[in-house]
């Protein structure tokens with residue numbers, strides 16, 4: 024491969040690749056992201072390849088594997104182009120039928136179509152599925168069109184055109200102006216204006232400067248960064264090269280979680296391909312600019328995603344945060360000016376440079392521009408990745424795109440922003456999701472996690488769950504976070520187990536205030552959010568636990584009491600068989616009784632009884 | 641360049657690079673500290689030295705005075721209501737975890753906390769201030785101490801677990817430890833370094849005799865370290881301070 028040195032050369036290559044791809048009339052696109060692979064998508068791909076070969080169709084029908092499409096609930100899936108037909112939960116045994124009917128005879132197989140949960144009607148085309156239709160997939164949409172291991176695919180879609188424009192036609196300051204005007208704010212949590220960060224780093228003094236891509240993604244349940252890096256690594260790389268040029272950096276790092284082998288693999292392949300094409304290394308695109316990128320695997324601790332801890336870990340020191348009074352843009356990695364951005368922040372850069380700041384700033388709200396990817400998980404019909412313009416209402420995301428709550432249950436709360444985000448109640452469903460609105464409601468954007476909870480969730484238990492996670496992940500360096508979380512966990516456990524003191528809520532609030540004000544890093548400063556928001560919006564649940572010793576959602580075992588209604592009991596013995604403590608007595612056709620002293624409050628009898636005779640309160 | 645700062649309504653002029661803690665000391669304003677010692681770099685972890693910092697107009701930020709460097713026009717409040725409450729909570733938390741740590745007891749009492757709110761370990765006086773770790777690294781230069789584990793399980797240990805191959809038994813860590821939970825004792829020709837009690841021995845040393853009076857006084861590791869670092873002849877290096885040796 025000859026290195027590309029000019030815009031004309033790049034455009035020529037793009038056109039040739041585009042023509043070649045256009046020559047194929049039919050194509051089958053498979054999601055081969057980590058989620059769908061776990062459902063067996065690669066076996067289905069293999070089955071298709073074999074079937075097409077058997078029928079001599081290998082040359083006429085292209086088979087493409089791509090990164091995550093976001094609709095992870097439905098994998099393995101296949102998208103048939105140009106019709107746009109979408110089949111979900113496809114198995115190897117469906118393959119001959121799909122080839123025979125749909126590919127050869129243009130017949131749609133109803134059984135494999137997505138059914139609208141509201142109407143029960145099958146939806147043949149992917150574009151008409153509400154989950155996709157209501158999104159604005161500026162970043163994720165590309166995942167469907169690109170084989171992440173093929174730089175040609177990326178170039179054919181106009182990839183590296185932004186880099187060529189930046190290097191050949193723009194001065195570094197101009198690029199920074201453009202990014203600043205776009206209003207892009209960091210997607211890693213803090214929402215710091217990206218352009219401003221770049222400018223500070225450019226202006227900082229230092230012989231060597233670094234740029235880093237934060238792909239640590241330690242939030243449990245979040246995987247937007249993984250999906251981007253896995254599904255479209257060149258887009259992130261292109262963003263980083265443009266950023267490095269604008270800032271004046273010579274070396275870049277991608278700090279990626281060790282648990283993301285596919286992302287590491289695709290990113291490594293992308294680096295090699297980019298070097299071969301002259302997008303990385305010395306004299307990039309003949310511009311005289313020299314820059315390269317290394318991949319470093321993170322140790323796995325949640326706190327390593329924090330900027331100063333990440334840099335310490337990159338240097339081989341313990342991954343612990345330090346005070347940021349000296350900014351990392353002035354003295355970061357190896358004490359040199361360093362610009363750290365999140366995967367999704369970098370991914371937005373090529374489009375901003377190519378289409379201009381205005382086209383990006385058209386989307387979103389006053390203070391938050393562009394789109395944001397959220398991972399929707401928990402009690403929600405359409406689990407998956409969702410990309411929407413900033414400012415969309417929570418209600419639309421959860422009910423229209425997410426398809427609402429399964430099994431006809433009632434929505435109770437949504438936790439946004441990862442483990443230290445806040446829990447927002449039904450009254451807040453009309454909130455327009457952006458950095459400032461979420462913060463005003465006591466929560467945060469974080470990296471974009473959304474965990475939906477329904478009537479069966481106990482909010483005190485939820486707070487305890489997150490505090491337990493954070494207590495384990497706190498580095499333990501500073502007092503308020505280390506000791507505050509430890510005591511919060513003790514107090515919440517007491518409340519959940521019926522030992523809650525009268526002033527427990529006050530104590531939690533007092534600890535929360537100290538942690539928020541005085542912790543060293545953002546982990547400690549935000550760690551009280553789940554507790555403070557559940558107190559703010561669900562105080563009655565705390566009171567029920569503390570004063571009445573009751574758990575209204577019947578989650579906190581020790582507070583739920585089971586008894587058998589003699590009027591309804593038919594003596595079927597189902598409960599007695601199910602009870603692991605063997606504490607239910609009563610023979611066949613006799614009324615059963617629970618020995619309260621031996622009952623372990625597990626609820627097995629409640630689940631087992633078909634006659635509604637087991638009461639809980 | 642001199643910089644003007646206002647602390648609790650009083651203005652002073654200090655050198656660039658001065659921390660709030662030192663600027664306040666200049667003015668005779670006392671800010672409590674537990675993890676600070678001028679001999680080493682600030683670490684900013686106990687968080688009792690928090691103050692409010694602002695430009696005098698905008699919203700104030702809570703910062704730690706031991707490692708926040710002043711800038712021209714900085715306004716500082718060392719005892720606002722928010723600060724006093726947070727400081728009290730932090731001291732309560734520290735006293736709860738380490739009820740017998742003397743400096744914590746004393747400082748907490750100054751803030752009206754005499755009874756800790758929670759139960760802790762009466763036999764754990766280490767407040768994780770990291771002074772020993774920093775002295776060993778920044779002053780002695782052998783980095784024989786560190787921390788293990790995360791969250792509330794965090795512990796001060798010798799890294800790679802004991803005995804540390806680099807520890808020379810100089811006792812500097814014992815000297816800086818604010819809660820006196822590190823101990824070093826000489827018993828005949830043996831020196832023992834331990835934390836809290838004899839169950840946590842970090843290292844044992846063989847003591848070499850003074851070449852002049854014959855009293856065992858110098859760990860072998862220290863002799864080698866001192867000879868290498870200061871290029872001292874053996875005769876001088878192995879003479880105890882009483883007999884005119886250099887000491888460490």
Ligand SMILES: Cc1cc2nc3c(=O)[nH]c(=O)nc-3n(C[C@H](O)[C@H](O)[C@H](O)COP(=O)(O)O)c2cc1C
Nearest residue numbers: 209210211237240241328329330364365368545546
């Ligand atoms: C405990 C903690 C964990 C974090 N984890 C991540 C992470 O996994 N990925 C990330 O991009 N940012 C993470 N951040 C935010 C980073 O510190 C930093 O703000 C961000 O990477 C900057 O990039 P941005 O400006 O593009 O958002 C974390 C912050 C904290 C306090």
Ligand code: SF4
Nearest residue numbers: 499500501504544547
């Ligand atoms: S706030 Fe928590 S995670 Fe951050 S430095 Fe303090 S102990 Fe470590």
Ligand code: SF4
Nearest residue numbers: 766767769770772817
């Ligand atoms: S042993 Fe002493 S000096 Fe070392 S961290 Fe513990 S309290 Fe601080």
Ligand code: FES
Nearest residue numbers: 684685686687706
């Ligand atoms: S003295 Fe400043 S944080 Fe401990």
